[in-house]
Amino acid sequence: MIEIQTTIKVLLKPVYNLLRNILFQILDYYDILKCTQNPLVPPRSMIFIGDGDYEKIGNEFLEYFRELGKLKPNSKVLDVGCGIGRMAVPLVKYLSDEGEYHGFDIVKKGIDWCSENITSKYPKLIFVHADVYNKMYNPRGKEISSEYNFSYESNYFDFVFLTSVFTHMYAKDVENYLGEISRVMKSGGRCLITFFLLNEESEKFIKNGDSSQNLKFQIDENSYTVNKNISESAIGYKEEYIKQLFVNKGLTVEESIYYGSWCGRKNYKSYQDIVIAIKK
Missing domain, CATH: 1.20.5 (Single alpha-helices involved in coiled-coils or other helix-helix interfaces)
Structure with missing residues (x-):
């Protein structure tokens, strides 16, 4: 069924x-x-980053950034897969003059809108287009995720975050991006990344038909998708694989993972699972 x-x-x-x-x-x-x-909120017809209230979700994640990611007003921030600015907008008022925001995304229309409507008013928020291939979001992209180098210097950012990005990327691409995240983070910097994590609990929910993401089609030994024809539509990863991957890239995962409601849990933090890691 x-x-x-x-x-x-x-x-x-x-x-x-x-x-x-x-x-x-x-x-x-x-x-x-x-x-x-709101002039900082794109027209509904332009929003391509998923359902839900644009401003409400942005404000929700700002609290996660502060509470879990220890984001400070003077932090240098990188938003990987910034979409059309949903997470950037609440940072307009939060970041101080010493703070910086840099966001990049593979969907050019989102970057263009953010540059024209946000950067033009708040120059400390900078948006860049990354012409990286993705079957769903940028099918004509010229670069590939598994080899893409972030256009930022090493050891620069205090805080890096990705919301619903690795849930659309293959393992080899995730591995490269996580290496780049580690490279651009300062020692002591933190990252907040959301996933669909597969463990005993979530796999049971999926098997019982309770999950909103039916991650039943195997891609490789560590990942599954909901759609075998367009795998990037939603990808989940085995939790132990993700934990080890962070270690391999020089990042220490905090003991607590904040599990989400996506699989049918009754006790949860947000919709997707949230992983916090620190660069030592």
């Missing part, structure tokens, strides 16, 4: 996206007429 539901979702997704875009364009027009649109 779950496999049938997944197939139906895949087949109907283009129709859903079309109807969603039409609805959002109508709502965007309404916002313009009523002058209710």
Whole structure:
């Protein structure tokens, strides 16, 4: 039954996206007429980073950054996979004049919007396009994730975060990105990264049909996807593999992992699992 539901979702997704875009364009027009649109929030029809309240989710993660990532107003911050600025907007008021924000993403329209609407008003927030291939988000990208070098100097950032990025990337790409994250972080710097982690608990929920992510199609020995035709739509990793990968890249995972609700848990921190690591 779950496999049938997944197939139906895949087949109907283009129709859903079309109807969603039409609805959002109508709502965007309404916002313009009523002058209710926050100038730092993109039109609904442009948002490609998932469902949910744009501002609410950004503010939610700012609290995680402060509470779990020890983010300070004067921190130098890197947002890997910044999308269309959802996590950047709440940092506009939080970061001090000494603080810096740098974000990059593979979707150019998101970077262009952020540069025109955020950087133009707040120059300390800088957005860069990375022309990296991804079957879902940048099918014409010229570079590959497994070999991509971040365009930032080593030992520069106090805090690096990725929200719902590694949930769309293959293992070899995750390994390269995590190495780059370690390289650009200062000693003592911290990173916050979200995952779909596969362990005894989450695998049981998936098997019982309770999970919102039916990670049943094996990609390799450490990762699974919900869609064998477009694996990047959602990828989960074995928890022990991820923990060891952090170690291999010179990062120490904090003892507590903040598990998410994605698999059907009743006690959770956010939707995805949150891993915090420190560069020694």
